[in-house]
Amino acid sequence: MPDLKQLRTVGPAIAMTAVSMVLTVVVVVMWLGESMHWGVALVVGLGLDGGWLATLAYERRLAAQGDHNNVVTGVGWGFGLVATGVLVAHALGEASPGAWLAVAWLPLAAKGLWLVHGLWERTALTPRALDSIRTIQQEARDEAAVARARLRAEAGTEETRLTAVTEAGARVARVQAKTAGDLAGAWSVLEAARQGDGTARALTCVTERVTPASQPKWALPVWESLTALEAAPVLSDDDLDRIVAELLDSTTPPMSYRDLAAAFRKAGHAAGETRLRSAWRRVTTAAEAGA
Known part of the structure; x- marks a missing residue:
């Protein structure tokens, strides 16, 4: 049994199909009733609607199985076109065709609604x-x-x-x-x-x-520039002792530590105050021991 959401799409299609079939039967009986018995005209109208209904039922069966047949679909649209043609032909033969032309599109509209319902079924989710x-x-x-x-x-x-x-x-x-x-x-x-x-x-x-x-x-301790110390190359203890010894040997008598420190920095060398003083002590101690 279709649920409420399914009835929203299949309900209009069923209603419009029923109205289209009734109009088709009525028009056929009115159109052919003048030239033949009304019973025969009724059979013709019901035959047209029956063929359309049978084609629609077969097409719905294929859709329920997840299948599709272009021939069946083409036949169904053919019946819809025939029903629409009957309604249009009848309307053109009337003195006031406006009312009949207003309902002549119902068979094709019903077929279109069945197409929409089929698309809904193929995309519907549980x-x-x-x-x-x-x-x-x-x-x-x-x-x-x-x-x-x-x-x-x-x-x-x-x-x-x-x-x-x-x-x-x-x-x-x-x-x-x-x-x-x-x-x-x-x-x-x-x-x-x-x-x-x-x-x-x-x-x-x-x-x-x-x-x-x-x-x-x-003597005051020397306040050295941190930037100059960072920029100058780092001297090893041996290099430091050698430079201090050269400076001490360059003067007679040997210069004091403060003068040596000033000459050391003036020559472009850089070393921490502690290391320079230690080198000066090592060199002077070695010189005194050698003497």
């Missing part, structure tokens, strides 16, 4: 399949919504992280700038104290003279 399709579509929509939410959350998290990193970097830069300024100021104070006239006298008060001409003197 309720279970439709539920499966709806479930798949809903799952796809859910996954898309979750993916969009995840992307928005990740974008918000990344934005927050970048903001925090930027603010932290700005704070570090401010602290470094302030520290560099304070260190530069302290370095200036130390240099001014070193170069002051009262520094030697103050040191003389707390230390004894080694020789009559000696003056106590204290």
